[in-house]
Amino acid sequence: MKLFLFLLLTITLFTGARLEDSWEPKDEYSVQMQNAARNGIAQCSKCTNIAIIGAGVAGLTAALELSLSGHNVTIYEASNRIGGRILTYRNLTHGYMTELGAMRLPLDVHILLRTYINRFNLKTREFINDNSNAIYLFNNIPRRISQTKGAEDFNFDVKESEKGMSADDLWNEAMAPLFREIDLHGLPAFNEKYKSFSIDTYLNSINMSRAAINYIGLVLNLETSLFTALTEVIQDRKVLGQKFYHIVDGNDRLTDSLLAACLNVPDNRCSIQYNTRVNSVTLRNSNKADITYTNPNVTSENLTSILYDHVIVATTATAASIIDFNDRSAFVDSYRAMRQVHYDCASKIALFFKYQWWKRNPQVNIDGGHSTTDLPIRFVYYYNFNASSSINDGAAIIASYTWSQDSQLWQSVPDDIAFQIAVDNLDRLHPQEIIAYYAGGVTKHWCNDIYSHGAYCLFTPFQERDIKEILASSVNNVVHFIGEHTSSVHGWIEGGVLSALRVAMQIQEESFDVAVIGGGPIGLLTAIQLAKRNTTMKIVIIEQFTIGNAQSASHDNVRQFRQPHSEQYLSELAQISYNKWKELENDLGLPTNTLLNTTGGFLYFGDGQVSPNTVEGNLNKIDRNCIELKMNCEILNGTQLRDRFRFFTTPATVDRGIFHNNSGYINVTLLLSTLRTTIETQYKNILIRENESFLDLDQSIPDVPNNFVRLRTNRGSLQAKRVVFVPGPYAKNISATLGFDLNMTMWELPNLYFRLNSPTYQAPTWFFAGEDQQTLFNGYPIEASDRPGFMKISPEFIQFPDDPLIYPKDRRGSATNFDYFIKQTQEWIAHYATYVDPHNYWYDNTSTCLATFVPDNGFIIDHLPSNVNYHSKIVMYAAGWGMKFAPVWAEILTYLVSDTEATSPYAKYLPNFGFNIEGRVIDSQTTTMSPFIPTTTTATPKGWGTTSIVLTSVSVAIVVILVAIFIVRKCKVIEKCAAKDPVGENTGLIRSP
Numbered sequence: 001m002k003l004f005l006f007l008l009l010t011i012t013l014f015t016g017a018r019l020e021d022s023w024e025p026k027d028e029y030s031v032q033m034q035n036a037a038r039n040g041i042a043q044c045s046k047c048t049n050i051a052i053i054g055a056g057v058a059g060l061t062a063a064l065e066l067s068l069s070g071h072n073v074t075i076y077e078a079s080n081r082i083g084g085r086i087l088t089y090r091n092l093t094h095g096y097m098t099e100l101g102a103m104r105l106p107l108d109v110h111i112l113l114r115t116y117i118n119r120f121n122l123k124t125r126e127f128i129n130d131n132s133n134a135i136y137l138f139n140n141i142p143r144r145i146s147q148t149k150g151a152e153d154f155n156f157d158v159k160e161s162e163k164g165m166s167a168d169d170l171w172n173e174a175m176a177p178l179f180r181e182i183d184l185h186g187l188p189a190f191n192e193k194y195k196s197f198s199i200d201t202y203l204n205s206i207n208m209s210r211a212a213i214n215y216i217g218l219v220l221n222l223e224t225s226l227f228t229a230l231t232e233v234i235q236d237r238k239v240l241g242q243k244f245y246h247i248v249d250g251n252d253r254l255t256d257s258l259l260a261a262c263l264n265v266p267d268n269r270c271s272i273q274y275n276t277r278v279n280s281v282t283l284r285n286s287n288k289a290d291i292t293y294t295n296p297n298v299t300s301e302n303l304t305s306i307l308y309d310h311v312i313v314a315t316t317a318t319a320a321s322i323i324d325f326n327d328r329s330a331f332v333d334s335y336r337a338m339r340q341v342h343y344d345c346a347s348k349i350a351l352f353f354k355y356q357w358w359k360r361n362p363q364v365n366i367d368g369g370h371s372t373t374d375l376p377i378r379f380v381y382y383y384n385f386n387a388s389s390s391i392n393d394g395a396a397i398i399a400s401y402t403w404s405q406d407s408q409l410w411q412s413v414p415d416d417i418a419f420q421i422a423v424d425n426l427d428r429l430h431p432q433e434i435i436a437y438y439a440g441g442v443t444k445h446w447c448n449d450i451y452s453h454g455a456y457c458l459f460t461p462f463q464e465r466d467i468k469e470i471l472a473s474s475v476n477n478v479v480h481f482i483g484e485h486t487s488s489v490h491g492w493i494e495g496g497v498l499s500a501l502r503v504a505m506q507i508q509e510e511s512f513d514v515a516v517i518g519g520g521p522i523g524l525l526t527a528i529q530l531a532k533r534n535t536t537m538k539i540v541i542i543e544q545f546t547i548g549n550a551q552s553a554s555h556d557n558v559r560q561f562r563q564p565h566s567e568q569y570l571s572e573l574a575q576i577s578y579n580k581w582k583e584l585e586n587d588l589g590l591p592t593n594t595l596l597n598t599t600g601g602f603l604y605f606g607d608g609q610v611s612p613n614t615v616e617g618n619l620n621k622i623d624r625n626c627i628e629l630k631m632n633c634e635i636l637n638g639t640q641l642r643d644r645f646r647f648f649t650t651p652a653t654v655d656r657g658i659f660h661n662n663s664g665y666i667n668v669t670l671l672l673s674t675l676r677t678t679i680e681t682q683y684k685n686i687l688i689r690e691n692e693s694f695l696d697l698d699q700s701i702p703d704v705p706n707n708f709v710r711l712r713t714n715r716g717s718l719q720a721k722r723v724v725f726v727p728g729p730y731a732k733n734i735s736a737t738l739g740f741d742l743n744m745t746m747w748e749l750p751n752l753y754f755r756l757n758s759p760t761y762q763a764p765t766w767f768f769a770g771e772d773q774q775t776l777f778n779g780y781p782i783e784a785s786d787r788p789g790f791m792k793i794s795p796e797f798i799q800f801p802d803d804p805l806i807y808p809k810d811r812r813g814s815a816t817n818f819d820y821f822i823k824q825t826q827e828w829i830a831h832y833a834t835y836v837d838p839h840n841y842w843y844d845n846t847s848t849c850l851a852t853f854v855p856d857n858g859f860i861i862d863h864l865p866s867n868v869n870y871h872s873k874i875v876m877y878a879a880g881w882g883m884k885f886a887p888v889w890a891e892i893l894t895y896l897v898s899d900t901e902a903t904s905p906y907a908k909y910l911p912n913f914g915f916n917i918e919g920r921v922i923d924s925q926t927t928t929m930s931p932f933i934p935t936t937t938t939a940t941p942k943g944w945g946t947t948s949i950v951l952t953s954v955s956v957a958i959v960v961i962l963v964a965i966f967i968v969r970k971c972k973v974i975e976k977c978a979a980k981d982p983v984g985e986n987t988g989l990i991r992s993p
Helices: 003-015 031-039 057-068 111-119 167-185 187-193 199-205 210-219 230-239 252-263 328-340 404-411 415-429 468-472 493-508 521-533 568-587 619-628 638-644 668-682 728-738 818-832 883-897 907-913 953-967
Strands: 049-053 072-076 088-091 096-099 124-127 135-138 141-144 244-247 270-273 277-284 288-294 304-308 310-313 324-326 346-353 370-373 379-381 395-403 438-445 479-481 510-517 539-542 558-561 602-606 634-637 656-660 664-667 686-689 694-697 709-713 716-725 745-749 752-756 765-769 776-779 790-795 836-843 849-853 860-863 874-878
Touching (some): 031 716, 049 277, 057 072, 096 346, 111 252, 111 493, 167 187, 167 210, 346 415, 404 438, 415 438, 510 709, 558 765, 568 883, 664 883, 694 728, 716 883, 728 849, 752 818, 818 836, 874 883
Parallel strands (some): 049 310, 072 270, 510 539, 539 686, 716 874
Antiparallel strands (some): 135 141, 346 438, 558 664, 602 656, 634 656, 694 709, 745 849, 752 790, 752 836, 765 776
């Protein structure tokens, strides 16, 4: 993608638009590319040995990212320094400093380069590229730029319509139709149409006069490049209109920082050998390649040869062309492209002066910017790169910066003569006796450089079509080529960074047996269950944040667990889950009652006469299941409640309670930390990749039995035979990405803590169901709190039940409705828990939790709907308050992944968890309607809403019924807090529907 389109992409990024065309990691400026620059590529599972030839910015960037991800990298550098075409000159004795290589950094548009500069905390300063006080000297006529009207000022015989136009004006007028064409028809169509055009061809085709072309060529440094491709100059000219910067203390601080960071990677995974010239690269049948090299310590008769999994060639194309690649037949196209690609030349002559005459002499008065002339020096840059110098110090300026044939002229001139000619040319520009201040100089001719053999790639017509793709193509996915010439940003540091990240992510794309998207408890437990069943299974866990993070795991450290439920199948599964939790404690080497604490038991109490239907259950139905399943529940009347649980002040209306001794709360903090430690120490076949977000699936891969599913993340891509999604509150977002519409809504709830008046007052884990939908609360014993002296007591309702959330991005934050929640909870405490101080409370005002619902308030644990691509290879857990069932849900997911669910112990329960239950998936053919409102466990909403629908008489009747249901609706939320809850497994989908 050319830089012009990149500018448009940058705008799109900041407006939050969806970048579907940029989700392919190999695409330049993809989402993955940008995240890789910020956070690195994903951790490797099958880590390899990699050789990198060349220590320029491309080679160093690739080395750093690959070694950080776990690979072992060796850099081979033919010279005695790093940096390639970044070359900062310093004369420490006299304070002279200049850039002989890359000097101008357009950081406003080169965001990857900017990211690395920020990553290393490097300071930048604006490079002053233009100054209206600078001089134009053409045809022996000097003028200040500010006093120049147009080409006619220098006796260029331009057409009448071209008079009074600057070179930029002429150029922009000529280019405007091209940019419009790119905008309308896209870059590929533009490149195809203009593949044969040189700059000169195009300017002639629009009837620009020869004189105007000559004027543009001189001013814009195109005179010796008019034969090059029009497609090339489009991107370069776009950049030259932007601000420029340079790195304080030298642009080589970037490559120094890259190398320092690389050498600091643990276990010596990154190393470098200087003065080491690679002679040959040979492919082997083992899908590896060996390199032979020489250095001063090895004679030519004893070449060193080392075998690598990957070889990355990070030199210029011209330098790579003299490496002996074998078998040569595999590299025929690569050699042809390297021979044919056009490299331009560039020369710089820096002169040193003891006095900054260009600043201090009022007759000159040029501080930064550049003058342009038709004299051999062509361009003069008055910029002092030594940021620490004062105006009284001496300084270096670039007295001549030339390209192409202008550069070739200087390559044949000895330095002493070149300095004299440059001084003479300067004197003609500024006849102020500047020779008196001259103190020497330094030159650099990049086409004469014995390592780069050229300055930068610059395509000629048809090369965009014929060799661009070949230059960037890997051979056998073993030998890879990077560098600015393999990118679309030729001649800039950014191109080297782009190419390095492209290949790093290509190498990093690995294949797994199972990919688990979501690193909460259910995701971690599923991975462990799979690994226990098959020790050779390769499993990866993709987590958008970090395991146990504060963003998506609850800021509370506990979740409620109870066995009695209104639904018989859930009560049965909760009994199984109790045993699984105890087995898990044993398997993890933890003492009894540390993961699942049942010391104080669990109390469900409230008004037995009202007994509202909530997703937490119904007292009468729970009572029935307790008896039928012989769950050893204690059924308490009002008097027994008051005598047994003196912590609560229960009025006569609270006349019913159910206490269960083998229920309580789960220590989520301990669970997560122990699961992570266990995976890292005992399961080498499980890889955890954190700070990586799922984006989408590569739908171009046919859904046939033996094909892998290819997943694209914000840091690259991976392939898996089976995929498990545990997306928590992002389930609806995920479903849209996968190709269906999950009918799910959310409630945003706070977590409140109130001070206990005395720590001697004891309470079990509890849930209270009041007389209406706004008096539902839950709480924990004081020993479960991670805030000393404070007890968690939280509401289980929202202020406006008919206004649920649809997507996590819609969350309103803690400030909204928080006063309402606090007031409601304070009133409840004043009446029902007088041992708690209702006015001494704490809450986290930076986050809230999300409770997720499908219309029937059940759970989804199933293969994707049958009409969705890859449905047989992907399973999902979504919706519901699943922490108490975490070990069981993990086992069910494991059976589904293994396609053995039909013979599993859970087979009879699976129909309750299907996507095919009415209302759970919105039919794509159905008229768009408002989201459903969560109701009771017995309701069966159809996904209908109540706003802006053209209603038939039947529709009106349905709406009336639903409104009636809403009056008694309530939802279970104790373990459903997901945005800050480990149950809400973290997927990291971009926060938009």
